Structure formats: C-alpha cells, structure tokens
Amino acid sequence: MRKKRLCMVGAGRVGRLHTRNITERVGHRAEVAAIVDPDRRTAEELAGDYDVSVVCSSLDEALEGGDFDGVVITTPTFTHHPLAVRALDAGLHVHLEKPMAMNLRECAEIKASAERAGAALQVGFMRRFDHDFIQAAELLRGGAIGAPVIIKSLTHGPGLPPPWANDIRTSNGMLAEVNSHDLDTVGWFADSAPVDIHVRVANFKGAARGVSTEHFYDTMLATIAFESGALASIAGVCPADYGYDARVEVTCTGGMVQVGEAGPAGLVSISAGEARRCAPVFASWRDRFAEAYVREMAEFVAATDGAPVRVGAEDGTRAVALVLAGTLSMLEERTVSLTEVTSPAFVPSWQAAARSEA
Known part of the structure; x- marks a missing residue:
C-alpha cells in the first residue's frame, strides 16, 4: 500500500x-x-x-x-x-x-x-488520544459511578508562550492557547452543552518576564455550568516554572475518577526547582502526552x-465558543452566556480582523 x-x-x-x-x-x-x-x-x-x-x-x-x-x-x-x-x-x-x-x-x-x-x-x-483520558471518558459514559457533578481540570505550563500568544488580539490569550485543552476535556467528560462561563485572571510574572501586552494574564480560573446541571472549574498558570501539569478530577453521583499526575509517579508538594516525595515532574507537554x-x-x-x-469541527467550535465567552467574561468582569457569543450578531471586539469583517 x-x-x-x-x-x-x-x-x-x-x-x-x-x-x-x-x-x-x-x-x-x-x-x-x-x-x-x-x-x-x-x-x-x-x-x-x-x-x-x-x-x-x-x-x-x-x-x-x-x-x-x-x-x-x-x-x-x-x-x-x-x-x-x-x-x-x-x-x-x-x-x-x-x-x-x-x-x-x-x-x-x-x-x-x-x-x-x-x-x-x-x-x-491530544488528550482525546491519551489512554488514561479515554478510559476516564468511557468510565463516565458507562454510568458505573453515576453522573458527573463537579469537574475540576487544570493545565499549568512551564514557560511563557511565544509573543503572539500573549496578545488576545492574535491568540485570544492563555484561555485559548493553554486552557482550551481543559475546555474541551470538561465538555467531553460532562457530555453536555455548556450554558455559561465566568473567568477571573491575574498577572503575577508578566512584568518581570518583559511582557507588557494589554490584557496579558498568566493565571486564570474559570467556572462553567452545563445543561445537565454539572459544574466545572478550570485553572491555568503559565508560566508555572516547576514543570508541565495536566490533571482532571470528576466527582459523580456515585463515585469519582482522577486523571493525570504531575509526574510519572505523582507528587505530594513541589516548589520551583525542587520536588518533594515524588518522581520528577513532567518537563513538558511533549513528555506527558508523548504516546497520545x-x-x-x-x-x-x-x-x-x-x-x-475522533475529534473534529464540532468539538473545536465548542471550545472556541467557550474561549470567546470566557474572554468576554474576563474583559467585562461578569458571567457570560454561550448564547451571547453564538449569536450571529456577536463580534469579538478585541479582534481587529473580526471587527473589520463584521
């Protein structure tokens, strides 16, 4: 062949x-x-x-x-x-x-x-192709531990992204470039449509790393409500300095499931440059999801x-809708309904290209 x-x-x-x-x-x-x-x-x-x-x-x-x-x-x-x-x-x-x-x-x-x-x-x-994440999704679909109630997902990246990714005008920011994996995962695990999202952000390291882009943030916490009644939280830190960290915990009506560890054998506590009672932390997403x-x-x-x-346009579009609603939530400091950004009349005001084509 x-x-x-x-x-x-x-x-x-x-x-x-x-x-x-x-x-x-x-x-x-x-x-x-x-x-x-x-x-x-x-x-x-x-x-x-x-x-x-x-x-x-x-x-x-x-x-x-x-x-x-x-x-x-x-x-x-x-x-x-x-x-x-x-x-x-x-x-x-x-x-x-x-x-x-x-x-x-x-x-x-x-x-x-x-x-x-x-x-x-x-x-x-790539999480859709990871053995542990696939097993978790199958377990949740099977109903053996009941329906998802709370989904907690995090992604912490070890270093700053490229300069273009620090600017919401050209990337939609960290929520898109780092945490869109979490946005996809919580929807996948909830098996339900998102209703609304609220995003809070902070900037702890930007000035020290030479980033002065407007609306730059390196720390993010989002909460999402789903039609099923399930709730999700997403945490993002980039740069986290200690390594790459991607984990999910799902509490269900009849049990819970955890996916991911911060290192090949997990850890108890860590600080920049030092790990305690654990195997080494994953250095990069390339290491954590190598086989995926x-x-x-x-x-x-x-x-x-x-x-x-396995994962196509419908999933990609849903994640982008959450990114847009989350970015609007960050800018306007309020909870944003997904119907606001999926309306044909909605234009992402922070995107110059979108404004010019509206």
Whole structure:
C-alpha cells in the first residue's frame, strides 16, 4: 500500500514533534513529503533532520509543486483559518492544531470547506488520544459511578508562550492557547452543552518576564455550568516554572475518577526547582502526552483512508465558543452566556480582523 504523503505546515515545536512521530513511529503508513514555514532556515533545519526533500515558504508554493494526501497545520492560531480553508478547498485531509480558529465565523467556514471537499478534519486536542483520558471518558459514559457533578481540570505550563500568544488580539490569550485543552476535556467528560462561563485572571510574572501586552494574564480560573446541571472549574498558570501539569478530577453521583499526575509517579508538594516525595515532574507537554501525540498522527493517517475522526469541527467550535465567552467574561468582569457569543450578531471586539469583517 502506498504511503500517505503529508505536508507539514509549521516547523516549530509542534511541527517538529509531529514530523518526528510520523517519520519514526508511523513511517510504515505515511511520510512527511514537504515542510512549509515562512522562516526558511527553520524549515530547512527540520527537513534536514528528517530527510524531507521539499521545503517551501508557503502552503500555496507546496500545493503548486507537490501531490499530497493530507496537511498538518501547526502554525499560530491567527493563521489557521486561511491555511485550513486553502488545504480543504484543494481536496486534502487536514489535521488542525488547537485552537481551531480565532472566532466562530472562521470555524464555520473551515467546517463548510471540509464538508464540501468530503475531507477529514481532525482538531489537535491530544488528550482525546491519551489512554488514561479515554478510559476516564468511557468510565463516565458507562454510568458505573453515576453522573458527573463537579469537574475540576487544570493545565499549568512551564514557560511563557511565544509573543503572539500573549496578545488576545492574535491568540485570544492563555484561555485559548493553554486552557482550551481543559475546555474541551470538561465538555467531553460532562457530555453536555455548556450554558455559561465566568473567568477571573491575574498577572503575577508578566512584568518581570518583559511582557507588557494589554490584557496579558498568566493565571486564570474559570467556572462553567452545563445543561445537565454539572459544574466545572478550570485553572491555568503559565508560566508555572516547576514543570508541565495536566490533571482532571470528576466527582459523580456515585463515585469519582482522577486523571493525570504531575509526574510519572505523582507528587505530594513541589516548589520551583525542587520536588518533594515524588518522581520528577513532567518537563513538558511533549513528555506527558508523548504516546497520545503518536496516536493522534496514526489516527489522522487512518482518517485519510476513511476512518472516523475522533475529534473534529464540532468539538473545536465548542471550545472556541467557550474561549470567546470566557474572554468576554474576563474583559467585562461578569458571567457570560454561550448564547451571547453564538449569536450571529456577536463580534469579538478585541479582534481587529473580526471587527473589520463584521
């Protein structure tokens, strides 16, 4: 059987991770046939490391000169919409990193392009591919411990994100870039539609790290209510300095389930640079979800042959809606109903692109 030819768009950390996993772990089924990045030097370095012969500065350049089965998009959030639509309109299957897009108009246009093309669209929520998270979701769906009552999810990142991700105008902020994984997870585990969200934020380290962007925050706490009556809390800290931390606890009517540890063997207490009574803390999301990322690419390759997509446009759109409602809550210091941001009349006022197209 012919190997699937994939075009990797973005040669940064995630692009490098996916390129390595496809080459080393999924190489019997697929190959990275081209690397695309406007930073030619970075693209050539990645291509050289994994023997990829084609390097391009744009997706258009790659599509003009190559024949591909799918495209993996790992670029900054504000570029997702044009790149995904371009690839889907060319009839290619797409893996699109989270967040799906900047706003709901972009999400709708991406989804419509996928439907017109009859192409697979997979959104990069890697927790959906993690064995422990999958087992937890199956346990909750099975009803053995009753219905979810309270879901507590956290993601703490070890360092500052790239500069563009610190600006809500180009990223929707930490709620999108770090905690959209939590937004997806709590909805997945609750198995219910979100009703409203309230977000509080703080900025403890920005000034000391040289970040002066308006509305920057490094600490976030959100509460979400679901139609089922379940409640969720999401905590985010980035940079947390001590390492990467992703955990979820679900209390149900008949029991509870916990997913995730801060390190391979958990921990009792930690401080920056020191861990007590535990194994080392995960240094990065690449370590914590190493196998999930492999499975993610394996399932995307399978989707190019018609296999079902585990997490797609509907899930990606729901997370973006929560991001928009949460950002509005942060800016206006109030609880925001999801119906406010899903209304056709809603325009994210903090997004220049959204304002210009309204």
